Amino acid sequence: MLAAVARPTTFRDVADALTLLVLLTEFAMLRSSLPRSQVRLYAFQSLAVTALAALVAARHGLGDLYVIAALTLVLKVVLVPWIILRVLRDAGTEVAGSHRLGVATMVLIALAVSIFGFFTIGSMPFHSSSLPTPALGLSVAEILVAFMIVVLRADVVSQAAGFFSLENGVSVVSLVVASGLPLVVETAFLFDLVVAVVVFGILMRVHHRRTDTLSTGVLDRLRG
Amino acid sequence: MAVELAPAESQALQVLTIVALAPLVSGFTAHVEARLQGRRGPRVLQVYYDLAKLFSKETLVPEDAGWVFVAGPIVAFACYLLVPLLIPVLTDFPLPLGYMGDIMGGGFILGLAGFSVALAAAETNAPYAQLGGSRAMTFGALIEPSILFVTFTVAIITGTDLPYFQAAASRASVAAALRPAHLLAVLAFFLVVLNDTARIPVESPASTTEFGMIDEGRTLEHSGPLFAVLRWGSSMKQLILYVILINVFTAPWGLAGSERIGSVLLAIPIFIGKAMAVGVIFAVIDNSFSKLRLFKITEFMAAAFLIAMLAVLVSILGGG
Numbered sequence: 015m016l017a018a019v020a021r022p023t024t025f026r027d028v029a030d031a032l033t034l035l036v037l038l039t040e041f042a043m044l045r046s047s048l049p050r051s052q053v054r055l056y057a058f059q060s061l062a063v064t065a066l067a068a069l070v071a072a073r074h075g076l077g078d079l080y081v082i083a084a085l086t087l088v089l090k091v092v093l094v095p096w097i098i099l100r101v102l103r104d105a106g107t108e109v110a111g112s113h114r115l116g117v118a119t120m121v122l123i124a125l126a127v128s129i130f131g132f133f134t135i136g137s138m139p140f141h142s143s144s145l146p147t148p149a150l151g152l153s154v155a156e157i158l159v160a161f162m163i164v165v166l167r168a169d170v171v172s173q174a175a176g177f178f179s180l181e182n183g184v185s186v187v188s189l190v191v192a193s194g195l196p197l198v199v200e201t202a203f204l205f206d207l208v209v210a211v212v213v214f215g216i217l218m219r220v221h222h223r224r225t226d227t228l229s230t231g232v233l234d235r236l237r238g
Numbered sequence: 239m240a241v242e243l244a245p246a247e248s249q250a251l252q253v254l255t256i257v258a259l260a261p262l263v264s265g266f267t268a269h270v271e272a273r274l275q276g277r278r279g280p281r282v283l284q285v286y287y288d289l290a291k292l293f294s295k296e297t298l299v300p301e302d303a304g305w306v307f308v309a310g311p312i313v314a315f316a317c318y319l320l321v322p323l324l325i326p327v328l329t330d331f332p333l334p335l336g337y338m339g340d341i342m343g344g345g346f347i348l349g350l351a352g353f354s355v356a357l358a359a360a361e362t363n364a365p366y367a368q369l370g371g372s373r374a375m376t377f378g379a380l381i382e383p384s385i386l387f388v389t390f391t392v393a394i395i396t397g398t399d400l401p402y403f404q405a406a407a408s409r410a411s412v413a414a415a416l417r418p419a420h421l422l423a424v425l426a427f428f429l430v431v432l433n434d435t436a437r438i439p440v441e442s443p444a445s446t447t448e449f450g451m452i453d454e455g456r457t458l459e460h461s462g463p464l465f466a467v468l469r470w471g472s473s474m475k476q477l478i479l480y481v482i483l484i485n486v487f488t489a490p491w492g493l494a495g496s497e498r499i500g501s502v503l504l505a506i507p508i509f510i511g512k513a514m515a516v517g518v519i520f521a522v523i524d525n526s527f528s529k530l531r532l533f534k535i536t537e538f539m540a541a542a543f544l545i546a547m548l549a550v551l552v553s554i555l556g557g558g
Contacts (some may be wrong), residue, residue, distance in 0.1 A: 030418045034552065041544060045537070118540035125544055129551065136555045148555050 025073055026146045032066045033145075033152040035059075036186060037128070040159045040179055044124055047111040049171035049228070053098045056175050056182075060090030063182050070144050070193050078197040085204055086185070094178060094211050101215055102171060105222045109229050112169040124162045128155035144193035153186035169228045170221050174214040181207055241499045245334050248494075248502055252327040253319055255506055256477050257470075261285035263480070263510065264473035267517035268444075274525045285473060292466035300459055303361045310358025311460065311467040317351035318474040325401045325478070326485045328505040330409070330493035332402045340399045341389050344482075348434075348475065352378055355468065359456040366448045370455020373532075377440070377452060380539045381433050384426050387546035391423040394553040401482065405490040415488075422549035424487045429542035431483055435476045437520055439530045439538060450529065480513045 039059040043052045064086045071079035102108075113120060135151040142150065160183055163176030188195065188203070218228070225232050243251070265285040272279020281287075299307055323335045324344050339347070352374060359371030389399050395417075396403040408415050433440045436453035448455060457468045485493060492508035494501040530538055 024413050024416070027413065027417050030552065031416075031421065034418050034422070034548065037548070038545075045541070116536075117534075118536040121537070121540040121544055125547055129547070132551055132555065148552060151555055152552075 025069070029066065029069060029145050030148055030152075032062050032069065033149040033186060035062045036066070036182065037152050037156045037159070040156045040163075040183070041121065041124065043172075043175060043179060044120060044159060044163050044166070045117055047113070049109060049112075049169060049175065050099065050102060052172055052175045053095050053102070056179050057091050057095040059179055059182055060086060060094075063185050064091060066145075066186060067189060070189055074144060074193065076194060078200070079193060081197060082200045082204075085201065089204055089207065090178075090182070094207070097211055097215055098171065098174065098218075101218050102228075105218070105228060107222070107226070107228055109169040109171070109227070112167050112172055112229060112231075114166050114168055120162070120166050123166075124159045127158045127162055131155040131158040142190045145190045150187065150190045153183050153190065156186065157183035168230050170214075170218045170230060171228055173230070174218065177210065177214070178207070181210070242497045243499050243502055245497065248329055248497055249323060249333045249335060251502060251506075252329075252333070253322045255327055255509070256322045256474055256481075257319065259506075259510055260473040260477040261289060261470065263477050263513045263517055266514050267521055270518050271444075271521040271524055274521055285469070289466045289470055292461075292469070293463050295462040297462040297464055300362045300364060302363050303459075307358050307361040307459075308464065310354045310361070311464045311471065313354040314351040315467050315471045315474075317347045317354075318471050318478065321347050321478050322481070325481050326405050326490065326493060327481050327509065328494055328502055329497070330402075330405065330490065330495055332400070336402060337400065341392060341401055341404075341482075342399060344401070345385055345389075348478070349378070351471070351475065355456050355471075359459070362459040364459045366451070366455055367457075367459045369448075370451050370453065370458065373452045374456055377433065377535060377539070380536060381430055381542065384430050384539070384542040384546040387543070387550050388423050388427050388430065391419055391546070391549040391553050394550065395419060395423075401486045405486045405493075408487060409490045419549050419553035420487075422545050422552065424483075426542050426546035426549060427483060427487060429538070429545070431479045432520070432523070433538070433542070434479055435520070436472075438524045439527050440535055442529045443524070445529075450532070477513060480516050481509075484512045484516060485509070 036059055039055050039062065043055045043059075046052050046055060064083050067079055067083040067086060070076065071083060115123070131154040132151040135154045136148075140150065141147060157180055160176050160180035163179070164173050167173060167176065185203075188200075221230075222228055262282065262285075265280065265282045268284070269279045269282050297308075321344050323333070324339045324347075326332075326336075356371035356375050359367040362368065392404045393399045396407045408420070414420065432438075436443055441452045441454065442450065443454070445451065445454070448458070451458075453472070457465060460468055484490070489512055492505060492512070494505040
């Protein structure tokens with residue numbers, strides 16, 4: 015891939031491929047039945063986002079973006095997955111297959127939703143200077159699929175992972191729309207994520223302590 | 239002095255290559271698979287011995303079965319003889335009959351073959367054969383959208399859906415072959431081939447459990463020469479799909495650029511080598527994954543469809 019980055023003509027293809035990888039990982043998260051593998055997929059997706067940020071930084075010579083890429087690597091690839099996996103290990107229970115619908119149905123619904131996002135954004139007269147235009151449509155599609163994870167999965171860990179991966183999609187959008195954003199603002203976004211992780215971590219622990227399960231299926235009962 | 243082959247001769251040679259060498263590739267794949275599992279496995283030429291043995295046996299027809307039972311395997315075999323005319327097996331330029339059908343046309347012929355085998359299975363009145371036939375048709379219909387969308391991607395990339403043009407587009411530059419739309423189309427088609435050649439995760443090829451059978455189940459009632467024709471046909475279908483995977487999508491190199499007899503003949507071992515390499519990949523997949531439960535196969539189909547659909551989307555909006 016490094017050789018490909020060096021050639022300016024293939025920049026676009028590599029960027030497209032990385033954005034697609036982010037979207038495909040999102041679908042894989044939707045499908046995968048174990049929360050544990052979802053968190054690993056999230057780490058992989060974050061790695062793709064990091065690579066994309068580094069690619070844009072190298073292409074446009076943006077020093078700030080390297081810092082963001084490094085922070086993304088530390089936070090989203092290592093720290094966040096580690097924290098969630100720890101919560102999972104402490105809980106000691108495993109929710110397998112918390113799909114509300116059949117996997118094939120879910121994939122088709124998510125596909126329809128992502129096509130909607132893809133064409134809605136595609137019809138906008140928008141041209142980015144930092145990344146090829148399809149990246150915007152793909153990342154909006156990714157955000158919508160992340161929504162579908164939150165909607166269609168019935169356990170707290172999946173929902174948290176869905177939310178975090180939604181943030182990944184937002185990161186890609188910000189790379190497309192405003193890759194030259196000041197470092198302080200970008201760092202603030204990442205700080206937001208840290209806060210979200212802490213909040214979700216506490217919520218997961220509280221939920222598990224009260225209901226003895228990670229599933230949200232019991233939440234419609236009036237007494238725990 | 240270079241002796242040139244007539245176009246018709248090269249074309250006949252394409253069909254002959256598929257007919258004569260398909261059992262070799264099947265046997266090789268089975269051999270490698272056994273080796274990977276630590277077994278000694280059947281000989282590479284075992285499929286040929288099996289075919290010879292079956293051809294020397296008598297044909298038994300179930301009591302109530304009519305002519306469809308006999309005609310089905312033969313029609314399927316004829317279909318498999320027809321498809322190599324349309325695809326680049328040995329030459330990188332279209333032979334005279336190469337324009338007779340596009341990818342869809344080839345797909346229809348392969349579909350007709352599958353249909354006639356399923357019809358022969360339905361004719362038997364035997365539960366397992368009918369089960370296999372109806373399952374094969376159901377899953378065939380479910381995988382069809384993925385094939386369509388792969389074809390659409392090809393059509394968007396090349397402006398036509400002739401296999402020779404897609405092969406030329408894949409050959410043109412490495413950058414073009416690494417475009418996201420092309421990669422996704424290749425991946426989707428790979429999953430389609432996994433399904434259509436009855437490999438894991440859809441079906442385990444060496445299984446003897448009737449309840450897990452899809453494609454294998456259809457042939458349970460056939461015996462003797464008819465069964466030989468069916469087995470030969472299924473290994474030809476496998477090699478035909480490998481041709482499309484290799485010579486159209488992934489590695490269309492080493493094909494003959496002219497009709498000189500030397501280069502056309504040289505293309506045969508090169509192609510068989512590539513097909514065997516693909517066979518090794520399939521054997522590794524067979525050994526690394528487990529078979530999906532029957533009702534989970536739709537998830538596999540959904541994944542193939544998702545990837546094919548994304549290929550089309552990316553090629554529409556991203557210009558490939």
